[in-house]
Amino acid sequence: MTFSEQALQNNERMWQASIHHPFIKQLSDGSMPEDVFRYYLIQDHHYLHDFAKIHELTAATSDDGHVKRMLAELAAGLRAGEISTRETFFKELNISDADVKQTPMAPTTYAYTSHMYRTLTDQGVAAAVAGLLPCAWLYADIGKHLVGLHSPVPIYQAWIDSYQADDYVDSVADQLALTNAIADQADEATQAKMQLAFARSTHYEHDFWQMVLDKQGWK
Numbered sequence: 001m002t003f004s005e006q007a008l009q010n011n012e013r014m015w016q017a018s019i020h021h022p023f024i025k026q027l028s029d030g031s032m033p034e035d036v037f038r039y040y041l042i043q044d045h046h047y048l049h050d051f052a053k054i055h056e057l058t059a060a061t062s063d064d065g066h067v068k069r070m071l072a073e074l075a076a077g078l079r080a081g082e083i084s085t086r087e088t089f090f091k092e093l094n095i096s097d098a099d100v101k102q103t104p105m106a107p108t109t110y111a112y113t114s115h116m117y118r119t120l121t122d123q124g125v126a127a128a129v130a131g132l133l134p135c136a137w138l139y140a141d142i143g144k145h146l147v148g149l150h151s152p153v154p155i156y157q158a159w160i161d162s163y164q165a166d167d168y169v170d171s172v173a174d175q176l177a178l179t180n181a182i183a184d185q186a187d188e189a190t191q192a193k194m195q196l197a198f199a200r201s202t203h204y205e206h207d208f209w210q211m212v213l214d215k216q217g218w219k
């Protein structure tokens with residue numbers, strides 16, 4: 001069994017809970033209030049910028065040329081793809097730079113990104129790469145789950161479309177292949193660290209949806 005097959009098997013309950021989360025249902029049936037989607041976009045903006053940075057830091061930390069190159073390419077793809085698509089959403093919803101600057105990371109965004117930085121500094125490159133995987137892979141799975149459903153709200157459908165697009169699906173395949181190749185060469189202790197990082201990120205992916213519906217803030 002590959003690393004990713006094992007990881008999915010270990011985390012099936014949380015994974016399915018994300019795919020079937022009320023956030024996804026509200027997005028696909030169009031019932032999500034716009035202010036909730038705005039909250040999501042701003043928190044996800046904070047998240048995605050750190051996510052790209054962690055790819056770059058992990059690339060800089062790795063001493064393997066192939067890993068460095070792949071992570072740098074994935075980070076560039078994120079900036080040119082997902083992050084820039086979001087800028088068009090911001091324009092459409094009139095979300096300004098000031099709105100973003102004035103909104104701090106909510107606790108779950110802060111905890112999730114901190115987990116990924118900490119995984120790199122404390123557990124190393126292999127675990128960091130495994131911790132990045134659920135982010136990319138889960139959204140592609142959600143995209144697959146939503147094929148054939150059409151949200152009546154165009155911007156919600158545009159969000160769904162972006163995770164069904166060939167370039168997104170291809171980059172996830174690259175990230176899966178990279179993570180499995182690293183795991184194949186890793187010793188047992190490193191593989192265990194990779195599984196733990198994957199499980200923690202999967203947990204935070206689920207909490208991220210709930211954070212949005214709760215419009216979580218600092219007390």
Ligand SMILES: Cc1ncc(CN)c(N)n1
Nearest residue numbers: 044047048135136139208
């Ligand atoms: C929190 C989160 N997780 C995953 C993705 C998809 N790359 C995202 N945009 N945001």
